[in-house]
Amino acid sequence: MWVSQRASVKDPWGTPQNLGPNINSAFNDASPALSSDGHRLYFSSNCPDGFGNNDIYVSRRNNKRDDFAWQPPVNLGGGVNTIADEQGPEYFEDDETGIITLYFVSNRLGGLDGNDIYASTLNEDGDEETFGPAVLVTELSSPFDDQGPAIRRDGREVYLTSNRPGTLGAGGQAIDLWVATRASTSDPWATPVNLGPVVNSVFIDGGPALSRNGTELYFHSPFRPGNVGGPMFDIWVTTRTKLRHSD
Incomplete structure (x- = not known):
């Protein structure tokens, strides 16, 4: 490490x-x-x-x-x-x-x-x-491969990786990033939702890590255009606007 x-x-x-x-x-x-x-x-x-x-x-x-x-x-x-x-x-x-x-x-x-x-x-x-x-x-697990939980600081949002149905890509080889939310830390998680093609590729997107303020999501992925490592895993980041305290 x-x-x-x-x-x-x-x-x-x-x-x-x-x-x-x-x-x-x-x-x-x-x-x-x-x-x-x-x-x-x-x-x-x-x-x-x-x-x-x-x-x-x-x-x-x-x-x-x-x-x-x-x-x-x-x-x-x-x-x-x-x-x-x-x-x-x-x-x-x-x-x-x-x-x-x-x-x-x-x-x-x-x-x-x-x-x-x-x-x-x-x-x-x-x-x-x-x-x-x-x-x-x-709520977060399935009969497929579910990995890499990354939880927001307030415990109301979690990112994970999965190859469950709805994953982009074909042949069962792709792994995508998904997100689930809950109303409070005492409530169950909602059904995970795929983050979509803005974040996910048709290859492997995994290892999510969320910044402390919740605005940056780091993950690893191979094969993407711009990958320094070519077919190897590089670290990528996607951003969103700052969350409101009520989120």
Whole structure:
């Protein structure tokens, strides 16, 4: 995993730098997600000390402005991880209730098929490594591959990737970005809606990450005109006007 900084939201991003051996291993370390206070980094890895294939880990740092002070990661344990694949963590802290929920992707038994989206709540004892049993988020999951939840700061909007019916492209190889909303954090999610051809291509569009103010959606995609990596994945961003507080 790598990190890039910029002086302000109007400045370009700097050259990415490797996070170093405390975070990165000789295995696949991916899908980083920061806690809202910037002191914890959640990510997935297939290093051999886990429960199964990919597990979710957390690392801490005391200084949230020091990108190279991360401590060795700790496996989140059996509330989140299984012998299957767990990846794509997304941290959400509800400002109204104080409840912390970790959304993630898993292909474990008991889902709707393929990759589904799950949620696990931090235990009330405040142990930052102990999350409760994960629950399938049925509104966001389908019998197809559903991945990459990215939740707006207020918890009322979530972006995900899926190859469910309605995806652009043919042959079942395309993956699109979708969005779902809810009236409040205590309400169920509405049915996800495809973001359409302005954002999605007929190829693979995934890995959504929403800016803190909700106006920038970052994602990865290959093959698009202008891709620096050609057929490899590049990072793209789409913007929208600033949200009203009532949204």
